[in-house]
Amino acid sequence: MPESIPSTCPPISSPGATPAYDDLAQRSRRAWRLEHLSALASWDQAANMPPKGSEARAAALAEVGTLLHGLATDPALKLLLGCAEKEPLDDFQRAVLREMRRDWIANNALPSRLVEARSLASSRCEHAWTTQRPANDWAGFAPNLRTVVELAREEAQCLSQATGLAPYDALIDRFEPGMTSAELDRIFGDLRGWLPELITRVREHQAGEVVLRPQGPFDRAQQKQLGKAAMALLGFDFDGGRLDESPHPFSGGVPEDVRLTTRYLDDDLQQGLYGVIHETGHARYEQNLPRDWLGLPVGRARSYGLHESQSLAFEMQLGRHPGFIAQLLPLIEARFGRQEAFAPENLARLLTRVSPGLIRVDADELTYPAHVMLRFEIERALIGGEIEVDDIPELWNRKMADYLGLDTRGNHRDGAMQDVHWPSGAFGYFPCYTLGAMYAAQWLATMRRATPNLDARITAGDLSPVFNWLRDHIWSQGSRWTTPELVRRTSGEALNPAHYRAHLERRYLG
């Protein structure tokens, strides 16, 4: 039996009262408390859960998911949002309401028939993909992906109508609010102009280098201690979070209790350690979101791209800074003794070694954006209807040859079938990775202007200027501003790939 839906705004009891806004805020905090359980259960699923717990866990997560969906699609919300917009709100409350409206559109723009069909199609495609990928079975995969793409196009149309954005922009907006494909065209257009050539030059530059690999095995308990020491160096608050292990590293939990995971390899120190450093960037963003705003949508991290900018500021900007590597060194040697390969100059060479490869997640800093650019170009055309699923392999081969000089013909497994994003319907997500890298470069450039001796201080072991700047300009801002607004307030200009280019040229050719 449905509750009856109110048709008039809640009464204003006194001048300045904001009953509709207050009601919405209370609903938001309630959802936040339930999301806490969902986040914890998802982390546990990856980090702790034994196999036989799987079915019951999935059912429990689905149950709370249904509850949250019910809260997000409650018919009363539409009226309350309209009422609240007429209430005497201050600027902060207006920002809260702006984000609530965004959420409401995202949660209510799609007909439930489409939501269901999409969920079914991506489940089927993802599930089959787990066996089709190792079998290199493009012919089996393509029909499933075709259905996913058709539904994503439909979704893009619906979201476009609800938001007023262009269809592919409406998909991007789910992950990177405020970003448009026109802006992405500008950014990736710029990148395409100099990246392939830069890769070639850097490879020539590095051709004669001798790089020693540290010799394992590296005890995993010691690797974990090393990871924790690096986290401490990077300011992770262990009173508000933990480090555990999972097959794929991630940063989960809730801002009040961040759960990082990494994985350790016996013979490779870098994977576990730099996994931790990357996730610590995500974690510090979460740990430093404004406490008083938690439970309201402005208390969330701004976007996927912004989040990635934090992990990459840690992993790439700071983590590969010679001054930081020098600080890691005693932590490594305390646990694994001395090796020639641990010499700072060798570590720096190891951590900046450029080597084009087929797999995005294994890519180095310099070739990674080429993988993203390729995917952006293909998915943009796919959603726009300019190409079809059957056109992907040929385009993939051409772009991999152009950007990275690699031959991928016939190798679908390590080609368009390597990522879960498309099978799961997450079109619009890929650009965030490179946006994150570009934001991170822009933040560091801004910090260097604000603190002219920044590099000397990092080298002297003082990371506080980095942390303070990130805290004041990014972490503490939550979703108070739209992304373009935040970028401008923070760095004085719109996203500018020139900083990224300068960073790469300086690091790899400087």
Add this chain to the structure above:
Amino acid sequence: MPESIPSTCPPISSPGATPAYDDLAQRSRRAWRLEHLSALASWDQAANMPPKGSEARAAALAEVGTLLHGLATDPALKLLLGCAEKEPLDDFQRAVLREMRRDWIANNALPSRLVEARSLASSRCEHAWTTQRPANDWAGFAPNLRTVVELAREEAQCLSQATGLAPYDALIDRFEPGMTSAELDRIFGDLRGWLPELITRVREHQAGEVVLRPQGPFDRAQQKQLGKAAMALLGFDFDGGRLDESPHPFSGGVPEDVRLTTRYLDDDLQQGLYGVIHETGHARYEQNLPRDWLGLPVGRARSYGLHESQSLAFEMQLGRHPGFIAQLLPLIEARFGRQEAFAPENLARLLTRVSPGLIRVDADELTYPAHVMLRFEIERALIGGEIEVDDIPELWNRKMADYLGLDTRGNHRDGAMQDVHWPSGAFGYFPCYTLGAMYAAQWLATMRRATPNLDARITAGDLSPVFNWLRDHIWSQGSRWTTPELVRRTSGEALNPAHYRAHLERRYLG
């Protein structure tokens, strides 16, 4: 806006249909899925959570608690239960409905004013107790406890009216359904007749014994490996559960994914190891509850006493069996080398050393029931109005002198203030500990009748007759039968303290 409450039974669509029962079963499964998240979050709180996660976790647990309370007190349940009782249910469904009715009474018998007052009073009493206990501040504690007792009496009256049980029986029934104070009088009356004298005789018997204590320190990582080896020996399914650490050992999680915890002391092997063995008894009960019934109330473990009978069957009956100790020995020596104290005869003496003390949770197998008997006698008189809170210290002193020969005068901290049960309002809980020990003895006696060479098989390393019997007779039965019915079906007689007495006499004087 409340939903309108249906006033007629759901229509029967076809002969034999049971729509009200089906609706109730669906509601039950929904609550089960939410309880999963609550159980996981509670386990994590004790085993993993860093301090700053506390506030958000409490709020999240309260939120799901409110949701579950709403489901349990939904006004539609009353009608549905009445309708289902008239539906053509089979015996199994009748048992489900019996348990649903029990739950409904427990959740709806108390006026919300009383629920709130009780929660407030016990929170206040517990909170103050945490500082009053170390300060031995009985004068400060007594007024708070008085309020808790008054509300517990009121609660007992309400539950009594709803169930038709006597007031204290109605409190017991929350923990040990079907157990009455008349039955407890019989059982503890029997115990009082022989226990104090048996303790005296055993102490004389053990007076001349030399017992060596194993010399630590014992590496904690090795202790954890030892605990896991013991769990494996005891049939714990690691594909459906884990072992972690927490300040107080417990068995949590859900039947599909049982989360055990223990704590390790550097200089005492026994605490960590026997903590694990105890909790493994609880765990195997949960892991072997009938899968198909999970989500329905018959799928739950039967009672607190029955649960304790499993942990004590493992910790006391099996865990201190000479044949089992002999199997532990190589596991211990593999990790900690040889010590004279590890000799099986010495370990057996160590594990059966009787030493009356003030603290219940530190008590040995033989003196433990004296602690429980004392508390049962006092709380029974307290709820019955025969005594008041101010009478407790004198009664405590007298009974501790009578039962254990100890002087507790003026020592409230290690007297009536030592347990959290009364401050938290859990009257009726204490008897379960000794009921559990008695059930466990009765199960072993029954197994010995069914498998005459049981002890020889345990000594030969074959524990399967024990596990098979427990699985077939206890674990697989869930809450299909009432407790007295289960005891009779399982062992052919009502709970009979003679088995417990025979076990103790044989072990401690035999």
